[in-house]
Amino acid sequence: MKNLVIAIDGYSSCGKSTTAKAVAAALHYAYLDTGAMYRGVTLFLLENNIAFDDMPRIEQVLHDEIHLSFKRNRRTGRNELCLNEVIREDDIRQMRVSNSVSEVSVIAQVRHAMVAQQQRLGRKRGVVMDGRDIGTTVFPDAEVKIFMTADVEVRARRRQDELTAAGQDVPLPDIIENLRKRDHIDSTRAESPLRRAADAVLLDTTHITITEQVDFVLDKVSSALFAAYAHKING
Template sequence: MKQIVIAIDGYSSCGKSTTAKAVAAELGYAYIDTGAMYRAVTLYLLERQIAFDDLPRIEQALHDIHISFKRNRRTGRNELCLDGEIREDEIRQMRISNSVSEVSVIPAVRHALVRQQQRMGRKRGVVMDGRDIGTTVFPDAEVKVFMTADVLTRARRRQEELALNGESVELDDIVENLRKRDHIDSTRAESPLRRAADAVLLDTTHITIDEQVDFVLERVSAVLFSPATALPSYEEEGERNGSNTVI
């Protein structure tokens, strides 16, 4: 059976990563969380007190930083490694969420990470989630899904995720953070967050994770087994409620 690229883009806390992981596991594909890569760069810069407008130091940092993913045999999770050290919990902290969109708009950062992501997926057989997979990283991806949900639903999901990591954050603060990130991500000059013309829309506000996974797998089956089949989006169905071196 041929191997394909599955691009899952969308807003923060829509269930992209959870869905992408499950789809990858079902298909036996690699899973790449590109958002984690931007979070890793953000963590690296913050820990070294590199200002986000200090472009020479950022460009040097991009030559030095190593990002990879390691499977945790106990939990089955793919965990991000920064310079060989697992930093999965740190990159999910609210302080990183508050800064990652500022880092992701830096052209040098985007160019470096897009190149690494393209190397990671060049052999196909990969599920990749992020903001610009279907538009910039793999515009030729065979399956493209764009996920959304209302901001309050997303904020509640994010609050639950933070609580699991021992962080207590007010819901209003998370809503404000998500709205800020949505604006920055959607208006940046480099690879703005937008739905690819050929991406199907998946609104996850009122559906379960299992339904999200089934939705994507249906699209995959349509491509692999009956490529002429045109499948509608959830909105149309009436359900709208490689190398590890960065440079």
Template sequence: MKKLVVAIDGHSSCGKSTTAKLVAKDLGYAYIDTGAMYRAVTLYFLEHYIDFTNPKKIDQALQEIHITFERNTKSNRNEVFLNGLNVEDEIRKMYISNKVSEVSCIPAVRHAMVSQQQKMGRKRGVVMDGRDIGTTVFPDAEVKVFMTADVDTRARRRQQELLDKGELVPLDDIIANLQKRDLIDSTRKESPLVRAEDAEILDTSHITIDEQVDFVLHQVSAKLLEQELAKRK
């Protein structure tokens, strides 16, 4: 059976990553968290004092950045490695969240990351989540879902994620961060956060993770059935 590309786009803290991971596991597909790639670049830029407005320094830095995903056998999850160092926990911290949208809107950064993502998904059989998967990275993805949720729900979820990792952040600060990121992501010139015309909308404000996963799997099943029927004609 032909393997598909499943593109899951949407706003921050809608449950994209959790849903995408579970969908990939159910399908036996690879999972790629593209947001983590931009977070890793942000971490590198901050640690090396890269000026976000200096194209020469940015281009030089991008040549030194190598991002990989490796399976943690204990937690059974893919974790992000930056130049051989596990940065999975560090890139999820609030100080990275405060800067990642600024970094991800830099054209050179987007071009570099999109190129890597396209290589990762070239063989199909992949679930990718991010902001521009269905519009820029894989506009030919067979299944596209655009996830959203109201900002208060997203903020509470994000606050709980941070608490689980020992970081206490006021809810108002998280709401402000999400609103800022939404504005930057949706108004940037390079690959803005927009719903692809053929993407199904999934509002996760009042549904469970299981319901989110079922929704995406239903889209996949429908597409596979459609392809099978087309082959029989």
């Protein structure tokens, strides 16, 4: 069976990561949370008091001091982000990181470094990646491209539930403001803006369950695999 690249792009808190993880598990594919990588860079800059406009310093730390990887948590089965060999999954989900990650993501040097890592990790294919520019920049030749969206208030409630479960009490209006700010920055940045690829299938998750989202993506994967098989048979 041909190994595919499955690109799942879209706005924050649409269910991208949860869906991508489930699809990867169903297909026995690798899963790569590209958003976590940008969060890892953001966390490092915040913790080391590096200004987001200090380009020489940012270039230096990207080259010499920031090492990102993923480690599978045996207890939960999740791939968790490691920053310099230390698992920082909970730390990168804090609101202070959420409030800054879009500002860091617009930095060209950061995007170039992350895209290069993502392309290297996905080179062997058989991978599900979720993010904001997977189908447009990282893997424009991905066989399956999904673009996810949802109503901002629904997304905010989902995000609030995640934060509450992690012990963070954040008012809903603050989360809505954060999401709208990130949407604007991500969609208008000069470097790899968030946009739907011309050949991406739109998936609105406002009124559907995670199971329905996963089934939707798996159906598109089945169609892509059938098309690849038919092409091979027909020469």
